[in-house]
Amino acid sequence: MHKKSNKQLNSRAAAAKVCWQIIDQGRSLDSALNDYIANQQPSVKDKGFVQEVVYGVCRWYGELDQVSKKYLRSPIRKKDRVVHFILLVGFYQLRHLQTADHAAVAETVQACKQLNKVWAKKLVNGCLRNHQRSPAEVSNPINLSHGEWLQGQIIEAWPNHSLAIMHANNQRPPMCLRVNTTHQSRDDYLEKLEKAKIAATIDQSSPDGIILGQPVSVNKLPEFNVGACSVQDTAAQLAAHILEAKPGDTILDACAAPGGKTAHMLERMENKGLMHALDISEKRCEQLHETLARLSFDASVFCADATLPPTWSPPEHGYDKILIDAPCSGLGVIRRHPDIKHHRRADDIQKLNAIQQKLIENLWQLLKPGGTMLYMTCSILPSENDHQIKRFLSSNKEAHAVAVAHPSALSLEHGVQTLQGVHAMDGFYYALLQKAS
Structure with missing residues (x-):
């Protein structure tokens, strides 16, 4: 069991802790994220940011881990591994998000104190600032972000499609809906989405499917709570x-x-x-x-x-x-x-x-x-x-x-x-x- 924590963490500290639980401790992403939400009750903005960063670090871990090695003189000790994830959270923001650099660095450095690793503030600050000045080049970031076993399985099964598959694995997937046609037609539901100002298009592959322009909370979907649609790929x-x-x-x-x-x-x-x-x-x-x-x-x-x-x-x-x-x-x-x-x-x-x-x-x-x-x-x-x-x-x-x-x-x-x-x-x-x- 993971202890409930009442200590309010900033979004970078929360993201680093959740990534550490998933990647080092073997927790499922859903369970670790749900615990964070239940314990911290974050604002909608913080929840969205933590979710984005956690998914991003899990997707790009291989690349980010490689980047960290270019700035660290020696690996971070096992008992301080959460600091490694604070660093990766910083690198993810600098390399994959539009976060303002000063916010990405200052807030991420602050996470060290929040996670009781004050000694690491200087280390994290130095690594992130060095990356800002001279971003590390990484060869084959797509392949890198798949472990050796996984990469081998994909290449063996689908040699002609392996790069496309690995590239897709690192992308944010679309949010797909299935319209409950016992309630209304797909076209009728598309009109309701339009009125709710939710951009959506017909799914060409599924007769009941709709693909949203951007993911939204299910609470915003018209009549979701009474069964008008379901979220399903x-x-x-x-x-x-x-x-x-x-x-x-x-x-x-x-x-x-x-x-x-x-x-x-x-x-x-x-x-x-x-x-x-x-x-x-x-x-x-x-x-x-x-x-x-x-x-x-x-x-x-x-x-x-x-x-x-x-x-x-x-x-x-x-x-x-x-x-x-x-x-x-x-x-x-x-x-x-x-x-x-x-x-x-x-x-x-x-x-x-x-x-x-x-x-x-x-x-x-x-x-x-x-x-x-x-x-x-x-x-x-x-x-x-x-x-x-x-x-x-x-x-x-x-x-x-x-x-x-x-x-x-x-x-x-x-x-x-x-x-x-x-x-x-x-x-x-x-x-x-x-x-x-």
Whole structure:
């Protein structure tokens, strides 16, 4: 547990502390940021600034770390590592933001005192001033900001697209909305956004999608609290269309939380049919309930492990459709979750592969003859994607892959793949399987 802190930190000190927790201590970005917000209750301006800097340092850590080495005579001791992150927060402002130089330096130096490292003020001030006078050149900042293992995986999987993928991983992603078309048409909602002075355009790849010109707080989105729209990347929005959810279907959403795809399928079903939504985590099941409540949809939510025999009651003759949004490395959504760069390890992939295999094999038993299953991940690694489907099809003669109707993906042997930086969406894999009648 992390102790609650009542000491009010300036935004640079807060950003440095949060980055230190994420990168050195292995906390998730969401959890560390949410704790900061709960403990410090920052102003809207400070919250936005800290968020920008934390995401930025996580994205550009490799480059910023390299820069720090050009100005430090020796590495900062482990017990003082938070000072390293104070420095990186300063370098990020000077290299990637439009912050006035004097503010970037003075406020960042002040963070040393706030984090009980007064001795470091002179060091931080000297490094940042030296950078102002003579900015460090860094070769290949994009590649640098991907660890060796991660860079190797991307190049091996997608040699012709690796630079585009790594470049995209370091960009701020767009905020995408999915309009709840049981409330109103997409065009009607676009008009409401225009009246609210929120710049937006139609998402060319998703029939329900809208892309905002700038991210905004969900509280500013018209009728968000009564379910008019949801925040969801284009790639995730396509799942309900590929599975062709329709009124009267019986559907199992096997790894459902936080519920975006569950809700989208219910929108397509016009809330008519049977929806079973599972998640292994009780806490995440609470998120599922919240999503469904906001959208006024009905689904039976079960906290269950989908790799094991069912502890709930599936339909007697099986489900018409099953969606498996499988746990994966998340290497297709790094631009939204840059902490993945710091937390993902090689041995994670083997563990995830074993879970993915169990999910497909176990849930296939619950699909009725003639039914369809959509296996998807937000990964770009073949071992989590086409290789899984190939293995399953080779040992299961009553299964065959069906062509996936997708607006812009790369076609693979059995499924299709989008890549961040290549397609206008996150990196996702989809394979549609049908059971013999």
